[in-house]
Amino acid sequence: MKAIAIEEYGGSDKLKEMKINQPVPKENEVIVELHATSINPIDWKLREGYLKSMLPFDFPIILGWDAAGVVHEVGAKVKDYQVGDRVFARPATTNRGTYAEYTAVDASLLAKIPDNISFAEAASVPLAGLTAWQCLFHFGNVKEGDNVLIHAGSGGVGSFAIQFAKHVGAFVATTAGTANVEFLKSLGADLVIDYKKQDFENSGIVFDFVLDSLGGEIQEKSFKVLKQGGTLASIVSEPNKQQAEQRNIKAGLVWLIPNGKQLAEIAALLKNGDVKAIIGHTFPFSEKGVKDAHALSETHHAKGKIVIEIKGNAKGCFDHQ
DSSP states (O other): OEEEEESSSSSGGGOEEEEOOOOOOOTTEEEEEEEEEEEOHHHHHHHHTTTTTTSOOOSSEEOOOOEEEEEEEEOTTOOSOOTTOEEEEOOOOSSBOSSBSEEEEEGGGEEEOOTTSOHHHHHTSHHHHHHHHIIIIIISOOOTTOEEEESSTTSHHHHHHHHHHHHTTOEEEEEEOGGGHHHHHHTTOSEEEETTTOOGGGSOOOEEEEEESSOHHHHHHHGGGEEEEEEEEESSSOOOHHHHHHTTOEEEEOOOOOOHHHHHHHHHHHHHTSSOOOEEEEEESSHHHHHHHHHHHHTTOOOSEEEEESSTTTTOTTOOO
């Protein structure tokens, strides 16, 4: 099968198109024929070698951990899925990711794609959506009436976090550049703080929960806007434990755990129109396409998600095989 993979760590020039054996399902796995995948920061961080001590994979490494496509083959013990089902997943983190025509996924990590959602939209959801979901609800216990601050709201995680928090009835503030203010209001944000014009720590609001996707100085300042006993969830770096203890703040680095049941809950919100997938950019499934997609992701200025269209009908909503 065709795949875009790396045989050594380094820049985007290390991404190469190659032929790799099509996977064979274990008894609890399905083989998904991929129609689309998407780009996440973990992709290029692993490509550069930043995560090699945490994820010591053998080469070649197929990057990518968002899957959307059609079930091609099922393992002997798989009961809930059959050939032809439209599915999406955040697969387990292995050296056989989703920049490929086929990938193996444990059935417990799958969810069915709603009929009104395209493969491209579905591919934009799993990693970013589950990250936002777990930060808000499993780490943060965000609920109706809470004041929530989402940093970098126009990014993949941020755009889902805004919608999820609004869905449960929280007051949602977010930070963004001038160009994205109206876009984030359209997602339901109650307050959009233009970081080019205002410092978020001067908003006058005391927050119950902050989602940090930037780290560094932004993370340090986030402690100042949290109430005593509030929560700071970071997806980039471990927050300062001393600061957290001084203010009785629950703070931690949230590392995504793939979860098919949670993804099915998100799928229900997508089906009902309560949440929408935001695709900011699409690229073709080619060596150049993936390289260009990585370059955009590394700028940290992509709006919504960056999707790779593996099959030509990835944008179609009812493209059943």
